[in-house]
Every structure is written in structure tokens, then in C-alpha cells.
Amino acid sequence: MLPFDFDYYKPASLKEAIDLYQSKARNREKSMFISGGTELITLGRINLVHTEAVIDLKDIAECKVMQFEGDYLVFGSTLTLTKIEETNLFPLLTKTASEVADHTSRGKITLGGNICAQIFYRETVLPFLLADSQVMIVGPDGVKVAPINDIFKEQLQLKNGEFLVQLATDKRFIEAPYISIKRRQQWDTGYPLITVAALKMGEEVRVALSGLCPFPFRSKKVEDSLNNREWPINDRVDAALAELPRPILNDVEGSSDYRLFVLRNLLHDVLEGLGASF
Amino acid sequence: MKTQIIDLHVNGNLRTVTVRSADTLLYAIRGKLGLTGAKPGCLNGDCGACTVNVDGWPMKSCLMLAIEAVGKNVTTIEGLKNTPIQQAFIENFAFQCGYCTPGFIMNCHSLILKHPDADDATIKEWLESNICRCTGYTEIEKAVKSVLEKN
Amino acid sequence: MDVIGKSIIRKEAQDKVTGRARYTHDHHSNTMLSGKVVISPYGHAKIVKIDTIEARKMPGVRAILAGEHFPLTGEDIRDRPPLAVDKVRYHGEAIALVIADTPGQAKKAADRIKIQYELLPVVHSPIQAFQKDAPLVHERLGEYIKEKHTSPVPGTNIATHIKIRKGNMEKGWTESVTTVEADFSFPPSDHVAMETRCSIAEILPDGTIKIMTSSQAPFMVKQLIEKYFNEDIGKIIVETPLVGGAFGGKASVQLEILAYLGSKAVGGLPVKILNTREEDILMSPCHIGLDAKIKFGADHLGIIKVAEIRYLWDGGAYSDKAIDLTRAGAVDCTGPYNIENLWCDSYCMYTNHPYASPFRGFSHSELSFAIERTMDLLAQKLQIDPLELRYRNAIKQGHTTPTRVLLNQSNVGNLQKCIVRLKELIRWDEGQIKEINNRLVRVKGISCSWKTSTIDPNAPSGVILTFNRDGSINIMSGVVEIGTGTKTVLAQILAERLKMNVDNIHVRMEVDTQTTPEHWKTVASRGIYMAGRALLEAAEDVINQLREIASIVLRAPKEDLELADSRVFLRDNPLMGLHYKDICYGYQYPNGNSIGGQIIGKGNFIMRHLTHLDPETGAGKPGPEWTVAAYGVEVEFDRRDYTYRLVKAATVVDIGNVLNKKAALGQVMGAMSMGLAFAGRETFYFDEYGRVLNPQLRTYRPLHYGENPEYLVDFVHTPDLEAPYGARGVGEHGLLGMPGALGNALSVAAGVSLHHLPLIPELIWKTKEAKS
Numbered sequence A: 001m002l003p004f005d006f007d008y009y010k011p012a013s014l015k016e017a018i019d020l021y022q023s024k025a026r027n028r029e030k031s032m033f034i035s036g037g038t039e040l041i042t043l044g045r046i047n048l049v050h051t052e053a054v055i056d057l058k059d060i061a062e063c064k065v066m067q068f069e070g071d072y073l074v075f076g077s078t079l080t081l082t083k084i085e086e087t088n089l090f091p092l093l094t095k096t097a098s099e100v101a102d103h104t105s106r107g108k109i110t111l112g113g114n115i116c117a118q119i120f121y122r123e124t125v126l127p128f129l130l131a132d133s134q135v136m137i138v139g140p141d142g143v144k145v146a147p148i149n150d151i152f153k154e155q156l157q158l159k160n161g162e163f164l165v166q167l168a169t170d171k172r173f174i175e176a177p178y179i180s181i182k183r184r185q186q187w188d189t190g191y192p193l194i195t196v197a198a199l200k201m202g203e204e205v206r207v208a209l210s211g212l213c214p215f216p217f218r219s220k221k222v223e224d225s226l227n228n229r230e231w232p233i234n235d236r237v238d239a240a241l242a243e244l245p246r247p248i249l250n251d252v253e254g255s256s257d258y259r260l261f262v263l264r265n266l267l268h269d270v271l272e273g274l275g276a277s278f
Numbered sequence B: 001m002k003t004q005i006i007d008l009h010v011n012g013n014l015r016t017v018t019v020r021s022a023d024t025l026l027y028a029i030r031g032k033l034g035l036t037g038a039k040p041g042c043l044n045g046d047c048g049a050c051t052v053n054v055d056g057w058p059m060k061s062c063l064m065l066a067i068e069a070v071g072k073n074v075t076t077i078e079g080l081k082n083t084p085i086q087q088a089f090i091e092n093f094a095f096q097c098g099y100c101t102p103g104f105i106m107n108c109h110s111l112i113l114k115h116p117d118a119d120d121a122t123i124k125e126w127l128e129s130n131i132c133r134c135t136g137y138t139e140i141e142k143a144v145k146s147v148l149e150k151n
Numbered sequence C: 001m002d003v004i005g006k007s008i009i010r011k012e013a014q015d016k017v018t019g020r021a022r023y024t025h026d027h028h029s030n031t032m033l034s035g036k037v038v039i040s041p042y043g044h045a046k047i048v049k050i051d052t053i054e055a056r057k058m059p060g061v062r063a064i065l066a067g068e069h070f071p072l073t074g075e076d077i078r079d080r081p082p083l084a085v086d087k088v089r090y091h092g093e094a095i096a097l098v099i100a101d102t103p104g105q106a107k108k109a110a111d112r113i114k115i116q117y118e119l120l121p122v123v124h125s126p127i128q129a130f131q132k133d134a135p136l137v138h139e140r141l142g143e144y145i146k147e148k149h150t151s152p153v154p155g156t157n158i159a160t161h162i163k164i165r166k167g168n169m170e171k172g173w174t175e176s177v178t179t180v181e182a183d184f185s186f187p188p189s190d191h192v193a194m195e196t197r198c199s200i201a202e203i204l205p206d207g208t209i210k211i212m213t214s215s216q217a218p219f220m221v222k223q224l225i226e227k228y229f230n231e232d233i234g235k236i237i238v239e240t241p242l243v244g245g246a247f248g249g250k251a252s253v254q255l256e257i258l259a260y261l262g263s264k265a266v267g268g269l270p271v272k273i274l275n276t277r278e279e280d281i282l283m284s285p286c287h288i289g290l291d292a293k294i295k296f297g298a299d300h301l302g303i304i305k306v307a308e309i310r311y312l313w314d315g316g317a318y319s320d321k322a323i324d325l326t327r328a329g330a331v332d333c334t335g336p337y338n339i340e341n342l343w344c345d346s347y348c349m350y351t352n353h354p355y356a357s358p359f360r361g362f363s364h365s366e367l368s369f370a371i372e373r374t375m376d377l378l379a380q381k382l383q384i385d386p387l388e389l390r391y392r393n394a395i396k397q398g399h400t401t402p403t404r405v406l407l408n409q410s411n412v413g414n415l416q417k418c419i420v421r422l423k424e425l426i427r428w429d430e431g432q433i434k435e436i437n438n439r440l441v442r443v444k445g446i447s448c449s450w451k452t453s454t455i456d457p458n459a460p461s462g463v464i465l466t467f468n469r470d471g472s473i474n475i476m477s478g479v480v481e482i483g484t485g486t487k488t489v490l491a492q493i494l495a496e497r498l499k500m501n502v503d504n505i506h507v508r509m510e511v512d513t514q515t516t517p518e519h520w521k522t523v524a525s526r527g528i529y530m531a532g533r534a535l536l537e538a539a540e541d542v543i544n545q546l547r548e549i550a551s552i553v554l555r556a557p558k559e560d561l562e563l564a565d566s567r568v569f570l571r572d573n574p575l576m577g578l579h580y581k582d583i584c585y586g587y588q589y590p591n592g593n594s595i596g597g598q599i600i601g602k603g604n605f606i607m608r609h610l611t612h613l614d615p616e617t618g619a620g621k622p623g624p625e626w627t628v629a630a631y632g633v634e635v636e637f638d639r640r641d642y643t644y645r646l647v648k649a650a651t652v653v654d655i656g657n658v659l660n661k662k663a664a665l666g667q668v669m670g671a672m673s674m675g676l677a678f679a680g681r682e683t684f685y686f687d688e689y690g691r692v693l694n695p696q697l698r699t700y701r702p703l704h705y706g707e708n709p710e711y712l713v714d715f716v717h718t719p720d721l722e723a724p725y726g727a728r729g730v731g732e733h734g735l736l737g738m739p740g741a742l743g744n745a746l747s748v749a750a751g752v753s754l755h756h757l758p759l760i761p762e763l764i765w766k767t768k769e770a771k772s
């Protein structure tokens, strides 16, 4: 039961969506873009989200694409995670996405919604961070394309009235060896205790994490340590652990010390799994 | 536009209802259409008791706004008539209190349609979306597999 | 036997697979108003001010209740205000109730009630509550109205203290060569019935109070509304349709009171209150927590000579059913072992946690964890096979229980047989540990349990049978269909007794306290025992009436008549007889003359010879019989990560006799599943303010499909001579041994002794770390 009312709009084009947002802003009305809308509903019902207008992006053609364009694989932001999994064009993304929430919910949760989510795990961003993907954002100033690693700092840096349209990923990364492991507090249900996704490009291992800190991230320093072939593997992992961003989460899913214990083993598994442990 | 009159395709019928934009599909089908088969269990997407079928896919009706369902085909448990999965649930004692049952059946029903040859991993992936607090799940597993095997 | 033992499909099956089955919340009308409760955000705080001004101005609001002193409620001690006044004692406590036209309006208004608090020191655990200088949860404990057999200690946090004193402790310690001593604890958790609690109340112009509620105890609702609010009991009508899971959590009376007060505030209009999941977890009563201290002494063969036990139950902020839980824990405090010298203190402690209601197993899965872990510690110390140790100490006929009930061939099952069968079932002889590789290892853990049902000595159950004109019968019983299939089993019992086709027996699923004979409460696996006995008496009544009228028509003495296939006939000439349909509404002679009338059968039952417990020694008869069981759990454990997978779980329970095979298996497996979830994952996480940090199913996670193990279930058959067809209750027993068996398996697998629940990998890691 949502304890507030809102006007609902379903624009059919990027322009219409942006204009709507701006006209609401001019009237000092708060509006919110949605794609899956699950956060609007689940956080709205416990007063953690409030809005006066909802702009549903699901009818916008650009947000629905899922195809190769030249060397790039393009995903629209309103694709549901189930759809992405069923099509399986990007195996690492399929694997990471398939561990988010549960199958039925993933039929509603969308890629854009997960990446821009207030719930801080945003697990599906990990593959894109690893693959140096490009993001296409649209806003009052028009369309802009930027490398995700420039514009995703803990969360996607969007200005008022901007929204995520697409993500484009170079084929080379799609074909690279990968690993994705989600560890939970217990068994197979729940938020991540830690989710690690990794890619191997040539000899270099790339690692991105969710659930360790109150934001997902990929860290150059962590990767440099892991890739330092001069050191034995234990030292590489130790060095990587010393480079982690802070804070380390300490919550109902697990204490920070335990998370670090789990992460240590996961990093070993990643290096081993990608054949980079020697 | 905070309230709207919308047309919903539910169980093969076109139904016109007045809803708040903020009403969930679950609220609308239960409260406005009297289809109380879909159950509230958490209103948070966590339990699956509210599962219906939207355009052939399972959908937690507490995670969908009623207005989002415009133009889509919604099937609720009331729309299933003598399907093999319903019979299989009965024969395999796949429920006790029955509260999770409509949601479970709707999810199984979609699974059987979408993946008639589903293996164990696929069955698990789909069915872990629902919670049953009464059974030990093996009865539900048997029920689904008995139908899949007949395919 | 024709019908008994068969897997008869439950009577309401079609309704449940078509969405037609109706639960409380499915009953709705346009005139119904909605109630929304405002709950406390803190564990312990003074209420400084409640401001409802803005809320009252919101559209649709009919009434707001807050800050008023309503009569105190509570089953043994009346310590609980329906709405908190002066202070709040747990996170989730109801403070205000808004009644509005729609649920949305009620919620919006509730959000606008402003409450000012002043934080008070929080009592975080029973152990802390037990300390001399602990903050008091109830400052005026001495002033509350209480039941005779309850012994709160004013000036402390002790809501009651049950003592068990048996044998001679000194002698016991002298005879012992080994002792083991250990502490165990776990916080409260939740039942998570899939249907959240819901109550609807309405007061008619003539004063009739109608309540519809998702409850295991509609008759208790009626009794308590009378008692608390001085209402006329004949004017209280409580209806309960199908209930979507209960597990003890719906045996407490809470929401009904709020709905009643709500309706009263709006001139008797119908008011519905439906818990959100968060409210169901926080506000409504939870699954009790425990701090336990166990000390056993044994001789060199492992025969336990003496036990000293202290249970500090986490009753939470209000004592309600926790007093009974504390008593039940005391009565079976030793687990299913014969211990002649015994000292047990079982305390119901007040804390600033959500208060407790019964949970499937009624204190037994909780105490079993402590006892069964201790048993394994003893086995380890004495280097005796843990299964063998249990076999040697198993309680059996000729022994006495902690409260000194002498066990005989009927009032206790055969635990040794269960153990022997379990041994085969889990292939114990193949070894407890099996290496898979350098990380993975498969390990088995075992446990045992027993349980009697501590119910009120005068708890009643009644049944009425009416005939339809076609000779079929309707059963009216106050048992609530909470998922256990009890009403279908009652139909089976009747079919068996009357030698009828079970399809010709109809059961009324809904309970309505005005027209359904009372069944105390649908709890404690006692439905079949009590309602079954009442039913058999009603069946005799019906048989007698059928014979009576048939004897007139057939002109034969009653004694010469037999019944089968819905007919009454002459024993030596079965062809001469009458179908039930020709006599169940009286008999009409060819000329039109008629005799008799609709046959209505009645039966009732009350438990025999139950007593209160002696306040100093605990001596007394708390329940009718003890069901026993043995359990095994096999895990695949990762020695590097401390993670594990549930591979197999086994239960062998002495069921007496199986009434409905698949239903019984379903009950046992379902209970095991719940027990494993409780043991392995479910718990409340609290912060320093006593707030529950995981009140959603996203973070409070019951077992999901595929996380369950393979179940192995078997039965031993030692009939209970007092029970219908010898059957013992099994609704709870699958659960009882799971925490102990899982704890034992993981302790062996990880090589550390685990003393807390839930058994998550982090706990194992932490215990390991502390050791090294």
C-alpha cells in the first residue's frame, strides 16, 4: 500500500520523457523515473521513497534494445533481467544477473533500475565496470556517452532530469574468460554477503565487488596488487585486501571481519578459476 | 491522473476498473475484481504468494502497478481450469494450509509452458521465488516433475 | 482397516488449488473500515507525547486510539496494555490505532501521528534480565492480576519460576565419574506463517460482538474478550475460516483485541486490521529465545546419574504465553532420558524483545538444542558412540518423568526402537564422517526428543454430527484447519467407525463459536487426540440412534444389528436391513406414518487426570502421553569456507498408528524444514536500541525451494491406548530434533563445539577463530 499518490506518465520517446521531467520541475513537483518500478513500490510503502510524478521509461524504444551494433553489444536500460538471461548475449552478465533477487522478481527488475538502484548492491553493474562499457545518458542537455568507469562512482553520477538509456560493451570483453560468484550469509537466498565478478583480459585479471562496501566498485589498486606477478599469490591477495575502499559493511548479512575472511578466499578462487594463480 | 480508469485483461475478460496510480496489481485484482486467489504475503516481492501470470510469465503482482498491466494479458489462479499442475498438487499433497498454493501453481504453470523440458537447475531457479512454510518442498518438486514428465 | 492409514485427499483440496479457499483477509465488504497500527520504533522508551492533531484531520479518518488506559491483557499475568501507555517495552509494540475508510487513508494518517520518546536502558537478553541490577521491564509487576499458579517476582524481571526437584542431587554427583557443563543461547525469531495475521471486528446494535480472525484459538478469543472487557460471553461470536499457517503464532490473542477496540470506537462498524509482514514480525508475538545452562553427571558407562538445568526463557516484553512455555520447558527439561536426580529451574524472563507466543514444539526444539548438544559433549568425553549413549539413557516404561509421572506401555513411545531404526536409515554404521576431498567432508549428527502436551487440565473438545437426507454426515468440530488436515483425518476416523465411504462425510471447515462445539485450541498436536475422542463418542451416539430406529422398523432387538456400507442390517441376514438414508431423517411407513427425526450425534472429551504442578517440586501430571523421536542430519561441509549444504535429514517418530500416510509424512517433513531453517538461518538481529534489524522476508529468510535436504522419514508404532486408533500427535515432532542434530553434525565437521543458533557459516568461523 503506497501511502502517497502520484501522476503516472509513460512517455514514448526520450524527448517526451525529458520534457515531462522538466515541466514537473518547473512546477516544483518532484518526479521519478522508473523502469521496473520495484523500488518505487517496495521502498515507497515504507516511506523511503516519495514522489509526486512517475515517469515510466518502458515504452521508449531506445531503452528496449538488445543487439550488436558493430563491435558493440548494446543493452537498453529497461530490459528485464530475465530477458537478458534468456537471451544470454553476455554470459558474465547473465551469470551475475541470475543471482539477483529471484527468478520471478527478475521478470520485473530491470537493468537500468538495478544499476541506478537506491538499494546499494547494484550487482548487475559489475560486468559493465569490468568491461569498460560506455553508458548513454540523456537529459536536458541532450544525449551524452561516457565510459562507465568515469561516471560510475559508487553510483551512476546523474544530474537532475538525466536518465540511463543504454550500455554498450565491446565484443572483446564479452568473449573474455570470466567468473562470477555470489556468496550469501547462508545457502542460496538473499542479498550478497559478497558478490565478486572477474574478467581476464590477456594476462590481466579485473575484479569488481558488490556487498563488501555500501556500494559496488572496481578498484585499480586492488587489481594492480592481484596482477603483480612478482609476488606469490598469498601476498598478492594480502596486498589487494590492504587496498580496499572503506567502509567495509558490518550488518545483518555479516560482520566486516567475516566479510574480509570470505573475500580472501574468494580472491584466491577467482585467481585460480581464471588460471592466474601462478 | 492520480486516479485513472483503466482496462485490464484478466482471465480472458476485459475489465474496467478505477485505480489510484499507486495501486498495485495485487490490490486491484483482489480489491476491485474480487479475485482473491492471489495472496498478500509480504507486499515486498519476497514471498511469491501474490504470483500471477502476465503475458505468459510469472509476475509478483505486488511488484507491479495496476496501470503497468494495461495492454497485457493477466491470468490469475481463478483463470486456470483443471490444469495438470493443479491436479498434481492435489495428488502429491503439495500444500497444507494452501496459502502459498495459488502463487506456487501460477509459477509452476508458467514454468511448464516456457520450459516443458526444464531440468533440476531450471526448476530450482524458478521455484525458489516462492516460499512455502508448511511443506518440505519435496511434495511440490514431485508435483512439478510429474507434469513435466508427461510432456 | 479400510480408511485409517490411507492417504485420503484433504477435503478442501479443490478450493485450495483454484484460489477459491478463503482466508480471513479474503472476506471483505465495502462497509468495512481499515485499522492501521502505529508501532514503537524502539525497544524501551518512555512515551513523552503523542500528537494526533494532524492525523485526525486526514481524509477518511474515523477514529484514533492512543494514550488511553484500556484494561490490561495477558493470559497468565495481565501485564500488557492493548496500546502502550507511559512507555514502550519492545520494538514493534502497538501505540496507536487509526481507523479510516480505506487502508491507504489509514496508513497516511498513521504516518502523521507524532510521538516523542525518551530512551530507557534496554534489557537485551534473559541473562542480562536475570542480573540483580538489570533495568526493570515492569516496575509494577507486583500489582498485576495473575493466575493462581504463576509466580512473578516483583522487583525483578522474573515473570515466573518453575522448579523441578527430583531424587537426591548429592547421590547423583557421587555416583558420577564424569561431568559436562555447557551454556547455550539463541535470540528470538519468527513463525512466518505465509498468511499474516488478520482480524475483523464488528459490534451489532444489540451488543453482539462479531469477530472474524485468523486464529488457532477462536474460543480463547471469545473467553478473553469476555474476561478482559467484561463483555457478555454469549454475545461474542468468533469466526475462523481457513488459516494460512499458524505454527503456534496464532494461538495468542492480540489483533482481535485491537479490532474490537477499533470497532467500539466507531460505533460498532466493522473494522479490519491486516498485519503487514513487518507488523506480523515485529508487533505480533514471536518465537521464544533461550539462555540455557546444562550440567550432567554420568558413570563410566555413560548412564546419566544427575542433571542440573537452568533455562532462562526470553519471554520478551510481556509474559502472555511465555509462562506456559516456561512450564512446558520444565516438564520435559531433560530430553527423553531417564535421569533420577534432577534439579531444574525454568524462568520466564522479561526482556525488551518482542513477546513470545507458542512455536511449533512448544519449547521443546529449543531445549532439545541445549540437551542434545550436551549429550554429544558427554559422548565425546566418554568416547562413547553418541547414538549408543542415547540408546543407553533412553526413557521408557517403568521410568518416571521429571514431574514424576510413571511411564507405562501406552503413555510413552518406544525411543530405543526409533534409535535402532534411525541407525539403519542414516547408515550410521558407515561412519559419522566421510572425506570427499581436502576441503569437503560429509558429516552426520543425531539427536532425540520427546514431548508431552502441557494443556489446561480442563481443556474441552466437542463434536456434533448431523445427517443429510442421503445418509451422508456433516462433522462440526471446533478444530481450526490451519493446514494440518486434521478435519480430513476426523472424516477418516468417522468413516472407519461407521464403515462408510469417506466421500459421504462432509466437514465444516470454518469455525464459528456460536454453532461449532468448542475445541480448546488447535495447538500442541492435540487436534486428533481430543477431537477424535469426542468424535468417536458422537459416532457411538449416532450408531445407537441408527440402531434404535432400525430395530423398530426391522422389528429386531438392537443387539442383533450391525452397521456397514451406510446400512444397518441383521447380523445373521445382511440382506435384511435399511440404508442410512431411509432412517437418518426418521422412517416413513408406506402409509405415511413417520417415526424418529434427523439424527444428530454429539460427543465431548476432556483430558483425564491432568494436574497442576507442585510449586516446590514440580510433581504433577502435565500431559497425557509422550511422543518420542530420533533424528539425523547429514551436511556437506567446506572446511576452508565453513559453508555447508544440507544433504539429508531423517526423522523416526513413534507415531502410534498412522491415520493418513501422506498427510503424516507431509507434517513431519514440513516440520523438519521449519526446524532446519530455525537452526540454520532464522533469527532476529537486534541493535543497541533493541530494534529488530531484519523484519522483512528479504532479510529474515525462511527456507526456499531447493535449499531443503532429502528427507528420510519413518515411523515406529507403539499405540497410545487412549488415543483414537492409537495415534500419537506428530504435527510438531519433525522439528524438535533438527537444531540439535544440525548442531551436532556441524560441531563434528568443524571440530569446535557450537553453542548458539542460527548455525550460519559466520558463527562457525567466529567460534573457530576464538579457539585458535
Ligand SMILES: Cc1cc2nc3c(=O)[nH]c(=O)nc-3n(C[C@H](O)[C@H](O)[C@H](O)COP(=O)(O)OP(=O)(O)OC[C@H]3O[C@@H](n4cnc5c(N)ncnc54)[C@H](O)[C@@H]3O)c2cc1C
Pocket: A032, A033, A034, A035, A036, A037, A038, A039, A040, A041, A042, A057, A077, A078, A099, A100, A101, A102, A105, A108, A109, A110, A111, A112, A113, A114, A115, A116, A117, A118, A119, A120, A121, A122, A123, A124, A158, A162, A163, A164, A165, A190, A191, A192, B044, B045, B046, C698
Ligand atoms: C525480491 C527482491 C530481491 C532483491 N535482491 C537483490 C539482490 O540480491 N541484489 C541486488 O543487487 N538487488 C536486489 N534487489 C534490489 C533490486 O535489484 C532493485 O531494487 C531493483 O534493481 C530495482 O529495479 P527496477 O527496475 O524495479 O527499478 P526502479 O524501481 O524502476 O528504479 C530504481 C531506482 O533507479 C532509478 N532508475 C530506474 N531506471 C532508471 C534509469 N533508466 N535511469 C536513471 N535512473 C533510473 C529510479 O528512479 C529509482 O530510484 C532486490 C529486489 C527485490 C524486489
Ligand code: FES
Pocket: B039, B040, B041, B042, B043, B044, B045, B046, B047, B048, B049, B050, B051, B060, B061, B062, B063
Ligand atoms: S506478496 Fe508479493 S511477493 Fe510477497
Ligand code: FES
Pocket: B094, B095, B096, B097, B098, B099, B100, B101, B131, B132, B133, B134, B135, C194, C244, C245, C483
Ligand atoms: S501450504 Fe502453507 S505455505 Fe505452503
